[in-house]
Amino acid sequence: MSTPPELFRLLDVEKAYDVGRKGGLFASGPRRRLAALDGVRLSLKAGESVAIVGESGSGKTTLLRVLLGLTSPTDGRALYREKDITLLQGDDRDRFCREVAMIYQDARGSLNPRMSILDLVAEPLDHHGLCKPSERRDRVAALLSRVGLPPEMMERYTSALSGGQVRRVAIARALASAPAVLVADEAVSGLDVSTQAQLLKLLRDLQREMGVSMLFITHDLGVAAYLCERIAVMYLGRIVETGLTKDVLSAPAHPYTRALLNAAPKFFEPIAEPLGGEIPSPIDLPPGCRFAGRCPEARDDCRARDPELVAGAPNRAFACLHPLIGEPAFA
Amino acid sequence: MALALARPASAQPETPSAAPAPAPLLTVARLSLSRGEKLILDEVSFTLKRGATLGLVGESGAGKSTIALALIGLLQKPQVGLEGSMALDGSANLVDATEKDWLKLRGRRVSMIFQDASSALNPCFTVGSQLMSPLRRLLGMGPKDARSRAIELLESVGLNDASSRLDAYPHQLSGGMQQRVMIAIALATNPELLLADEPTSALDVTIQAQIVRLILDETQKRGASCIFVLHDLALASQACDEIVVLYGGQVMEAGPSDVLLAEPLHPYTLGLKACVLELDTEELTPLPSGAPSFASRTPGCRFAPRCGNALPKCVDEKPPLETVRGRKLACWNPAA
Known part of the structure; x- marks a missing residue:
């Protein structure tokens, strides 16, 4: 049995910004x-979904910009179907644009308020020449009904829609070019729980019916568990733990993963002792583990040695000198 | 005629250990609020005990924030129509209070933490001047006293290096720190009632846990009561003693959070609870979409169009809020 082809591969990607001299x-x-x-390593196979979680400032959005080719890594390589994303040209570039669709966090801001829903959803079809002009309306109507919107909505503008409806339009537009990968940045945050639940169910149905891969950026571990079979936890520009979502969330190895789990609200349980402090500035990091300053388990060697992301179990890797489960492979 | 609204001598926060008074701190009874033809709140009733925490939960448009704004006098007659009553510790009916009356209450006995701290803080003034302003204007402190009290307050909300933070501008602080400053400002005058309107919705989960803990700890220390506006039922179950579930400005179900959330009876509460994702959620059964109508002439339950249990009666006649199995429930056809 051959392994499914990898869509995205990140090889030790580094993105550093020059922020001038101190003073x-x-x-x-x-x-x-x-x-x-x-040094981010990540891969996404066809049909697979991966959640990327972490606090604000952990580098999730920069990672996404690298994946979409909006910014080029300063070191390492970001590959799509084994080709460098920032060097894609001609047919490869067209294929990348068609196959990788994005759902933005601010759905309303991502859609032109002067275009009707019809034009917004049809734009990818027109751009890639995916349908005849005579079929345009039918294709858009089919896409809208796929995301649970009535076809009458075509003539409207985004200003007339509610927050949940605008997100559905954004999803319909992303689906228009029949993509292989959906990349979503906090696609369900900032909504009512009821609207969030409807959208999550829609995304999971799409995943199952269309076999589309998903890269889902979220800060909600519940969303990650519901939608994605794999998870990567980020902290200050690094992946600190990765593995199958159910394994990672049932027995976290990294103290940061455990802290995120504890912080999520749970019915009837007293509020857990919160993780102290805030994510520090990524400028001029001290030596050693970057989480050591906030880590309740930190020992002396954590402040001296920077742990690498190593395999600790099958399908599992974590960057911690004193993991909460098992022993790291290099011990 | 000015209402008598000064803080009663017996209710000084310096004696939080005193035996709890049997009378509730806040009584809201059949409070209705209208804007023109729209009825935004439809006979909302609840009470809040001294030292207790109450959560107002529901989707956007439920009227949660409207209740908070009415309770701090930012929605007054005649800009909006107000009927019914709200009373703080046996005071006169605040529905009739004028701005002059509210100046005696707002910031002194009732204060509020807003959802978005970065826009609630004035970007042109330092943290210190915004924190010292209630101390100086409302408590009449001198500049030196106010400064040292401000430092104490910032330390109590967990900001380290407090004396230098006083000279910082809001944009120099992170979102979590800005929310801490807001809490310090709201608590500066030792209010009896703190209103927190989604204080953590813009923050990371780790910071959310810190901020909710901080609000609970600080209000408890001061013997104050707190009303949280929330949309996360799981968080409400952790933080609140009592919960009021609102839909379209009507109270659907209200009661102690452990009773209400362990066994919701209203189809809406049940539906909301089913929308909450937990780590082991396999399948979601979301509520059907829809938004409440605020037309003042709707005779029935506003949730009826979205309700799976709706009867013809539900559209025609509004269910009364009655005590059922340890909570108040307004439903003709409960789920269980």
Whole structure:
């Protein structure tokens, strides 16, 4: 049996920004770098869905920008079907644009308010020449009904729709080019629980019926568990734990994963002791593990040695010197 | 005629250990609020005990924030129509209070934490001046006293390096820190009632846990009561003693959170609870979509068009809020 082809592969991707010298423009201190991504390895196979979780400032959105080719890594390689994303040209580039669709966090902001829903959803069809002009309306009506919107909505503008409906339009537009991968950035955050539940159910149905791969950025572990079979937990530009979602969430190895789990509200349980502090600035990181400053399990060697992401169990990797389960492979 | 709204001498927060008074701190009875033809709140009733925490939950458009704004006098007659009554610790009916009356209450006995701290704080003034302003204006402190009290307050809300934070502008702080500053400002005058309108919806889960804990700890220390506006039922079950479930400005179900959420009787509460994702959720059964109608002439239950249990009666006649199995319930055809 052959393994399914990998759609995305990130090989030790680093994205660092130059943020000038300490003390301002004319200061003589050393130049400082902000490493938004620091050695990220990730792969996404066809038909698979991966959740990327972490607090704000952990590098989730930068990772997404690299995956979409909106920004090029300063080191390492980001590959789509084994080709460098930022170097794609001609037919490869067209194919990438057609196969990778994005659902933005701010759905309303991502849709032109002066275009009707018909034009918004048909734009990918027109751009890639995917349907005849005579079929345009029927295709859009089919896409709208797929996301649970009535075809009459075609003539309307986004200003007339509710937040949940706008997200559905954004999903319909993303589906228009029959993509292989849906990339979603917090696609269900900031909504009522009822609307969120409807959209999550829709996304899961799409996943099952169309076999589309999904890369889902979220800060909600419940959403990750519901939609994605694999999870990658990020902290300060690194993946600190990755594996099958059910394994990671039932027995987290990294103290940060456990802290995220504890912080999620659970019915009738007293509010757990919250993780102290906030995610620090990614400029001029101290040596050692980046989570050591907030970690309740931190020991002396954590502040001296920077743990690498190593396989700790089948399908499982974590970057921790003193994991909460088993022993790391290098011990 | 000005209402008598000064804080009663017996209710000083310096004696939180005193035996709890049997009378509730806040009584809201049949409170209705209308804007023109639209009836935004339809006879909302609930009470809040001294020192207790109450959660207002429901979808957007349920009237949760409207209740909070009415309770702090930011929605007054004649801009909106107000009927019914709300009374703080046996005070006169605040529905009739004028802005002059509210100035004696707002910030002194009732204060509020807003959803988005970054827009609630004034970007032109330092944290210190915004925090010292209630201390100086409402408590009449001198500049030196106010400054040292402000430092104490910032320390109590968990901001380290408090004295230098006083000179910082809001944009120099993270979202979590801004929310901590808001809490410090709201608690500066030791209010008896703190209103928190979705205080954590813009924050990470880890920071959310910190902030909710902080609000609960600080109000408890001061013997104050707290009303949380929330949409997360799981968080409500953790943080609140009592819960009021609202839909379209009507109370659907209200009662102690353990009773109400362990066994919801209203189809709406049940539906909301089914929408909450937990880590072991296999299948979601979302509520059908729909939005409440605010037309003042709807005679029945506003949830009826979305309700799986609806009877013809539900559309025609509004169910009364009655005590059923340890909670108040307004439903003709309960789920269980």
